[in-house]
Amino acid sequence: MRHFNVDRAPEGVDRDDWESHIWQMQHRVRGAEDLARYIDPTADELSAIEKLAETFRFVITPYYASLMERDNPDCPLRRQVVPVSEELWDGAGLADPLDEVAHSPVKNVIRVYPDRIAFCVNNECALYCRFCLRKRMVGEPEWTMQKRELGEALDWIARTPEIRDVLLTGGDPLVYTDDRLDWLIGRLREIPHVEIVRLGTRLPVTLPYRVTDALCEMLKRHHPIWVNTHFNHPKEITPASIAACEKLVNAGIPVGNQTVLLKGINDDPATMKQLNEALVAMRVRPYYCYQAQLLDGTAHFRVRIEDGIELFRELRGRTSGFAIPQYVLDTPHGKVPITHQTSLGRDGDDYVVEAWDGEIWREPNP
Numbered sequence: 615m616r617h618f619n620v621d622r623a624p625e626g627v628d629r630d631d632w633e634s635h636i637w638q639m640q641h642r643v644r645g646a647e648d649l650a651r652y653i654d655p656t657a658d659e660l661s662a663i664e665k666l667a668e669t670f671r672f673v674i675t676p677y678y679a680s681l682m683e684r685d686n687p688d689c690p691l692r693r694q695v696v697p698v699s700e701e702l703w704d705g706a707g708l709a710d711p712l713d714e715v716a717h718s719p720v721k722n723v724i725r726v727y728p729d730r731i732a733f734c735v736n737n738e739c740a741l742y743c744r745f746c747l748r749k750r751m752v753g754e755p756e757w758t759m760q761k762r763e764l765g766e767a768l769d770w771i772a773r774t775p776e777i778r779d780v781l782l783t784g785g786d787p788l789v790y791t792d793d794r795l796d797w798l799i800g801r802l803r804e805i806p807h808v809e810i811v812r813l814g815t816r817l818p819v820t821l822p823y824r825v826t827d828a829l830c831e832m833l834k835r836h837h838p839i840w841v842n843t844h845f846n847h848p849k850e851i852t853p854a855s856i857a858a859c860e861k862l863v864n865a866g867i868p869v870g871n872q873t874v875l876l877k878g879i880n881d882d883p884a885t886m887k888q889l890n891e892a893l894v895a896m897r898v899r900p901y902y903c904y905q906a907q908l909l910d911g912t913a914h915f916r917v918r919i920e921d922g923i924e925l926f927r928e929l930r931g932r933t934s935g936f937a938i939p940q941y942v943l944d945t946p947h948g949k950v951p952i953t954h955q956t957s958l959g960r961d962g963d964d965y966v967v968e969a970w971d972g973e974i975w976r977e978p979n980p
């Protein structure tokens with residue numbers, strides 16, 4: 615039996631309140647005083663919280679805060695959500711490294727490929743990850759989508775017949791109420807050329823109590839629905855996050871996971887293997903592992919691409935193939951798989967490949 619991290623309500627908090635996603639959203643950690651209920655913040659963390667207040671929002675769900683290690687500033691969960699002063703020093707990063715604004719035919723719709731779009735329906739998240747690709751917009755009021763603007767985006771999708779796959783993202787679409795999400799997906803379902811609706815959400819990880827039976831019942835009415843979530847570390851796997859993913863899967867929704875490769879958090883083969891094997895065991899399919907972008911204030915999270923390639927090379931052959939996500943670099947031209955070269959090319963009548971254990975195989979290929 616695996617041992618999982620378990621969320622713990624602080625003393626005095628009723629368990630029913632704790633397991634209510636509404637209570638969790640209303641009682642989020644917003645400052646040093648709240649944070650001290652869960653961890654002993656370092657002087658550097660306290661100073662960074664203050665200095666970065668105007669730059670990128672700091673909010674954590676009580677659930678996620680309760681998973682962090684009180685005395686360990688290197689805790690892999692704490693590092694994802696608690697600011698540190700290194701965020702202030704990175705001068706190399708960009709605000710919009712994927713040039714998403716230039717790829718938006720209408721507000722918050724990003725089109726990089728002909729047949730699919732990322733539709734940033736919401737600029738709110740349950741918490742804010744310090745490495746977030748969309749730092750420029752999440753938590754920022756000017757990126758909020760009013761109902762009229764959602765309507766304009768829906769009209770654009772309706773008059774663009776090539777679009778067959780719509781990813782609802784943000785921010786986080788599951789921060790919406792069930793009714794608002796039902797309305798939005800219902801409108802998409804009225805568009806005949808939209809075949810698939812996907813939801814990109816970190817709430818199964820950061821606020822798993824949001825995945826209620828009522829939500830799953832509503833989503834089931836709009837099939838085919840796919841969900842991609844975002845676990846980065848095995849310590850994010852808890853009985854509550856497993857239950858959330860199982861509810862989605864049991865509602866017939868395929869659930870995939872997108873990880874970001876993060877220095878000091880998951881950039882070693884043992885952690886990556888443990889994470890993805892645990893995901894497979896809970897019927898969540900590892901999908902992508904993203905190279906962290908050259909983004910403002912995130913240099914301390916970035917791993918060298920060569921080291922990332924080597925990490926995934928070490929996993930190949932040492933766990934189930936479907937427990938290895940595809941390592942990709944996202945670019946303004948779309949995702950590019952980055953991988954150790956195992957196809958060595960033609961040699962006479964043979965095609966030469968390198969196997970996982972380093973052996974060279976010559977496959978007759980006249």
Ligand code: SF4
Pocket residue numbers: 738739740741742743745746747748752784785786816
């Ligand atoms: S949940 Fe996703 S969109 Fe929200 S801050 Fe984290 S990475 Fe960014």
